[in-house]
Each structure stands twice: as C-alpha cells, then as structure tokens.
Amino acid sequence: MYGENAEITGSLQVDGDIDLGSGDDDIQMDGSDNTFFLDGTNNRVGIGTDSPNYKLDVRATASDTTSQITANFRSEDTDYSRITIDSTANADTQVSFMNNGSTKWSIGNEAARDSFHITTGFGPFDSVNDPVVVGSNGNVALNGNTYLAGGMYLGSETLTNSDNGGNVSATVPLTIMSNTSGILSA
Numbered sequence: 001m002y003g004e005n006a007e008i009t010g011s012l013q014v015d016g017d018i019d020l021g022s023g024d025d026d027i028q029m030d031g032s033d034n035t036f037f038l039d040g041t042n043n044r045v046g047i048g049t050d051s052p053n054y055k056l057d058v059r060a061t062a063s064d065t066t067s068q069i070t071a072n073f074r075s076e077d078t079d080y081s082r083i084t085i086d087s088t089a090n091a092d093t094q095v096s097f098m099n100n101g102s103t104k105w106s107i108g109n110e111a112a113r114d115s116f117h118i119t120t121g122f123g124p125f126d127s128v129n130d131p132v133v134v135g136s137n138g139n140v141a142l143n144g145n146t147y148l149a150g151g152m153y154l155g156s157e158t159l160t161n162s163d164n165g166g167n168v169s170a171t172v173p174l175t176i177m178s179n180t181s182g183i184l185s186a
Contacts (some may be wrong), residue, residue, distance in 0.1 A: 087111065096122050 019131040020027055024133030027038040028050060037046035048059040060070045075081035085093045085108070094108035103122040110117055110133075112123035117132040127133050 093120065094125075094126050 009135055013052065014054065020161070025040045027040070028034075029036040034048055034050045037050045037052065039046065039052055042052075044052040044057065046053055046057045046059075048061075048064065049057055051175075064070075073081075073083055085095065087093050090111045092108060092110050094106045096103045096106045098104060105120060106122045107116070107118050108125070110127065113127060114136045115127065116127075116134040117125040117127075117130045118132040119125060125133075127141070130145060131143055133143070135141070
C-alpha cells in the first residue's frame with residue numbers, strides 16, 4: 001500500500017488483475033497529448049480527448065492522421081472482414097456522416113421492414129420519403145425526382161429496327177436517355 005503519490009521508473013509487470021480507482025475515478029495516459037482517457041464518472045472512453053462526449057469518442061488532429069484516416073480496422077481473415085452495428089431492440093441501425101457536428105446523410109437498416117436506406121439527416125427511416133430504399137427482396141425505390149445525366153444502360157436488352165415490309169436492320173443495345181426537358185428517347 002502506497003501513500004497519496006507513487007512513482008515507478010522503468011517497466012511494471014503485473015501478473016493478475018489491476019483495479020484502478022474506486023469506480024468513479026478518471027484514468028489518463030500520456031496526459032499532455034490526451035492519448036487515452038477513461039471517464040469514470042460517465043463511463044466513457046476518450047482517445048485524443050480528455051472530455052469524451054460518447055461511450056467511445058475518438059478525435060484526431062491533422063497531424064494525427066495518415067491520408068486523412070482517423071481510424072483503421074484491419075482483419076487478417078482471408079474470407080472477409082466486417083464491422084457490426086447491432087441493436088438489441090427492433091430499432092433502426094444507422095451510420096451517420098456529419099460535418100462539424102451536423103448530420104448530413106445516414107445509411108442503415110430499417111428494422112420494421114428489413115430494408116436498407118440512404119437518407120438526409122438522421123432519425124427513424126421513412127420508406128416513402130427517404131431518397132433511396134433497397135428492400136430485402138432486392139427492389140429499389142428512388143423517391144423524388146430522378147435525373148439521368150448521360151443516359152442509363154439497361155442490362156443486355158436489345159432493340160431491333162424493322163420497317164413495315166419486314167426488312168430488319170442491326171440489333172443494338174437498348175439505351176434510354178433523357179434530355180433536359182425530360183423527354184425520354186431510345
């Protein structure tokens with residue numbers, strides 16, 4: 001048992017459990033750089049901050065990043081790699097893209113219909129108003145106006161041109177294009 005302050009110079013090897021604090025104490029490593037901080041009062045972890053606002057709060061400065069990457073998750077699994085977001089209730093799960101604290105876009109799963117959504121802002125997904133909805137059956141709904149810049153290729157469908165006398169010209173891939181006034185031409 002040590003008094004108020006204890007200092008160890010060199011390495012410390014512990015075989016067994018380490019219990020730091022009495023449950024509501026903060027723990028800080030590399031204090032001047034905020035490398036790692038445990039907020040014992042609010043049960044939060046900060047990396048790069050000593051005042052985490054979320055359960056896990058990771059902050060990086062421009063000098064902390066390589067190629068503007070704030071976090072990297074790498075798996076050595078040769079089949080595939082994944083990161084999960086799991087809700088224990090029948091709730092929507094989302095990943096939100098923000099700009100200076102304001103949510104601009106969210107993607108995720110609407111639990112009630114088991115559909116994938118891309119939407120502006122955040123909050124519960126809406127199958128009628130979200131810009132893109134992909135159903136579990138593979139159907140895609142584009143809600144709102146859809147503009148095609150440069151046309152759209154539809155798989156391998158073909159269009160055969162013939163005149164009334166039965167003369168056939170070349171068979172070509174079917175491409176649907178829209179001009180600025182909205183008239184479709186094939």
